Amino acid sequence: MLERVRGFVFDLDGCVWNGNTLSPGAAETLGRLVAAGRRIAFLTNNSRATADDILGRLHALGVTVAEHAFTPLEIIGDVITQRFGPSRVLVIGAPEVAAMITRAGHTLVDVKDYRAATVVTVGNDFDLSYERLTVASRAAAATGRLITPNVDPRLPIEGGDFLPGCGALVAAVSAASGVSPVVVGKPEPPLFRMALERLGVVPADAAMVGDSVPSDMRGGRAVGMRTVLFAPHGEPAPEADVTIGSFTELARLAGV
Ligand SMILES: [Mg+2]
Structure with missing residues (x-):
């Protein structure tokens, strides 16, 4: 075949x-x-x-x-536009995620201003803290809008080992907020x-x-x-x- x-x-x-x-x-x-x-x-x-x-x-x-x-990341900004229109986005994740969302015309919301967010994006965040988990969960609960690059639970690395994947973080925010994520990938x-x-x-x-x-x-x-x-x-x-x-x-x- x-x-x-x-x-x-x-x-x-x-x-x-x-x-x-x-x-x-x-x-x-x-x-x-x-x-x-x-x-x-x-x-x-x-x-x-x-x-x-x-x-x-x-x-x-x-x-x-x-x-x-x-x-x-190529399309996450466009998917936010299609689903929610021009948005104020709280991003928990790598700087590359925030950059691509900005490039699509959205405004970023700082962690301390999380109440101003209209959409929450969660990517894999190697600097995750309890504070970031908290604001992402609260903003997702308030807006009902959670979007993520993927829901893969693990990121495979050398030697058969793994890191917790984007999906593991999204699952935490989804559980705390009660909001199901829109998946881009x-x-x-x-x-x-x-x-x-x-x-x-x-x-x-x-x-x-x-x-x-x-x-x-x-x-x-x-x-x-x-x-x-x-x-x-x-x-x-x-x-x-x-x-x-x-x-x-x-x-x-x-x-x-
Ligand atoms: Mg794979």
């Missing part, structure tokens, strides 16, 4: 890389796919990086064929559709390759893509059309 796939969209964390280490064979397989005329893109739920950040990291790790990357359709459009490939001719069943497999399948579960130590899942244990296996199945 994968011999006929024209466009491959790759998840990053826990798939192409773990922390700053590429998965074995990833650079070689990606290079071979491109050399064989297949189109590739990278689609991550990373809540701290822009597309340019991601492409820079891929190039630095030796994936020089990387041209197209998509992250929730996978498994919601917009980023998948952007990637397919950029590659010029229809969903039926494209495959989503990733390690997350809830984000990658369900999200890819929902827009009509083939799904390839990257599970070097794991089990096949019913949501995946194909399960691979390595990038070398992917190259073989894709016929490159």
Whole structure:
């Protein structure tokens, strides 16, 4: 089946890389796919990086064929506009999140002025404090508006270890405020559709390759893509059309 796939969209964390280490064979397989005329893109739920950040990291790790990357930060400002109009946004998360929301024309609200917020955004925040958790929860409860790049519970890193993901923080704010989050990234359709459009490939001719069943497999399948579960130590899942244990296996199945 994968011999006929024209466009491959790759998840990053826990798939192409773990922390700053590429998965074995990833650079070689990606290079071979491109050399064989297949189109590739990278689609991550990373809540701290822009597309340019991601492409820079891929190039630095030796994936020089990387041209197209998509992250929730590219569209989070536009999603806020579509859902809520021009907004005063309290951001708990990385400076990159705040910068992209400002770029879309919204006003940022400082932590001490949280009562002025009309929308709350929660991304992964490596400087999280109880105070920030408190103001995010109060502002979300007051406005009923909570938006997040993703709800992934874990961020995989080197050695099979993990950090608490954006979803873990959002779950805390959601529990305290009683407000369910609007999710910008996978498994919601917009980023998948952007990637397919950029590659010029229809969903039926494209495959989503990733390690997350809830984000990658369900999200890819929902827009009509083939799904390839990257599970070097794991089990096949019913949501995946194909399960691979390595990038070398992917190259073989894709016929490159
Ligand atoms: Mg992943």
